[in-house]
Amino acid sequence: MSLRGWSRLHTWSSLVCTLFLLLLCITGLPLIFHHEIGHLTGSEVEAPAMPPGTPPADLDRVVAAARAQRPGEVVQYLIWEDDPAILRLSMAPGPTAPPDALRTVLVDARTATVLEEPRDREGFLYWMLRLHTDLFAGIPGKLFLGAMGLLFVVATVSGAVLYGPFARHGRFGTVRSGRSARLRWLDLHNILGVVTLSWVLVVGATGVVNTLAEQVLAAWRADQLAEMVAPWRGQPPVTAPGSVEAAVAAARAVAPGREPFFVAWPQTMFSSGHHYAVFLRGDTPLTHRLLTPALVDAETARLTEMRSLPWYVTALLVSQPLHFGDYGGMTLKIAWAVLDIATIVILLSGLWLWWRRRRGAA
Amino acid sequence: MIGPVWRIPAALALLSAAGLLVALVEDGAWDGLGAAALLLPLLAAWLAGRRR
Incomplete structure (x- = not known):
């Protein structure tokens, strides 16, 4: 593709998604510190x-x-x-x-x-979360934001392609501040864009993956879960499940080094009509995000099957911490916040540069 | 091959990506190292912004 083509792709993919990306960056900022805000507000x-x-x-x-x-x-x-x-x-x-x-x-x-x-x-954090995840529009809202995220990835890649020829004109990091405001902001837009490139790509791409959570889980239910519970198909569901303590103990007994993360009751979307689904996770930092479901008969508390989640669910589970930046301590949260603010500056400066060029051309 | 124009931003991008992966190990020292690696590109941008 010619440089003019890449330039058009960058301009229009950015313009379409900029307002929504601004919304995502602004609502994402308080969500990085949701624990701290919760402590301060007493919630x-x-x-x-x-x-x-x-x-x-x-x-x-x-x-x-x-x-x-x-x-x-x-x-x-x-x-x-x-x-x-x-x-x-x-x-x-x-x-x-x-x-x-x-x-x-x-x-x-x-x-x-x-x-x-x-x-x-x-409350405030609930509003931020809903605006950030689905615009209060449920699955269609999530998929729409996923599409905007995809455009953002296109805008980032095309911007990186344009950066090469642009950078040949001067030393890396040069900001031409003495000439015009437009040149100064163009240089800052480019520098900020290129130095935050990998973070923006990782957070953008993992955000897109996160918007597909419902579809990924539906695929797992239709694929592996259906296989695991096939022998019970057609039987009436358990209406009075037995001891959950016994079910968790049965799952833990066959998975040393793993701890329970959550239990889904029979008939819920993560289980069958006959089982407790005990989702176990590793006890080391790296395996902590990777889940293994164990199906336990809800009447007899006998383990019926346990198997690792397929690659597409694992991809979703690994995407979540990489998007939220919630796997480290306060230092990492501050890094996430600064990079988020840098992205807001990139988006606003890009919008302003397009408007100035348009006005200049008119 | 990465041309000379791309060497510095490519190094910063690699550092940033390494920072993300290192920080995922979620341990006090690794977390600090990861956060520092993530902030390096921003430090570079800040220095560039100051350069006249």
Whole structure:
């Protein structure tokens, strides 16, 4: 393709996605610090301090506490929070109720007492999250933002192609500040763009992958999960599942070095009508993000099958930390925030440069 | 082959990518190293912005 062609591709792929990318960068900024903002605003729940080594409560007691808190509802998911003292239970009017119907109950993992029913569907961070993930439009909104992310990747690659010929005119990093504002901003746009290239590509591409989460999980359900539960096909679902403590113990017994991340109840979207699906994760930093589902018969607490997730689900799981930058400490979060702000400057300067050139041509 | 025009930005991009991977190891020292590698390209941009 000629340079003029690359230039057109860069201009138009950028222009189409710039406003949405600005929205994603601006809403992404507070989300990087959502834990810290939660602490400051008091919305982050903390478990009371207890002596180290306090043993965890029986999971069946935890479930009973949550059900007593929301009578008439059932548990769909039990999730181990980052804080090992807290368990998150997602409850709904029925086992097949859609995700929108889920309500959260947080329970102390050591005493099986209810800590709080967090209002996680309101407030500033909830608004930022919804704008960032789906524009309050559900799956169509997610896919739309994924398409904008794809255009952003095209804009980044075409911008990098244009950078080569541009850079031949001067030393690397030269900003021509003495001539016109347009040249100064063009140089800054190019320098910022090229030095943040790999970060922008990684965060852009992993963001696109994240928008496909529903489709990836649907493919896993139709492919591997369907194979794993084939012998139970056509049988009526278990309506009164047995001990979840026994189910988790059965899964852990065959997977030393792995710890539970979440349990999906029978009939939910991550399991079959007959099984608890216990999703285990590794206990080292690198394997912590990689999950292995173990299916446990919900009536007998006998492990029926355990297998690794396919490559496309693994790709999704690895994409998530690379997009959120939540795998390190505060230093990494600050790096993420600075790179995010740099991207906002690149987007705004690109828009301004296009407008100035258009005005100059008119 | 990477031409001379691309050597510095390519080195910065490699550092940045290495920073991402190193930081994913999620350990105190590695995390710090990863964050430093990620911030190097921005430091370069800042120096470029100051150059007249």
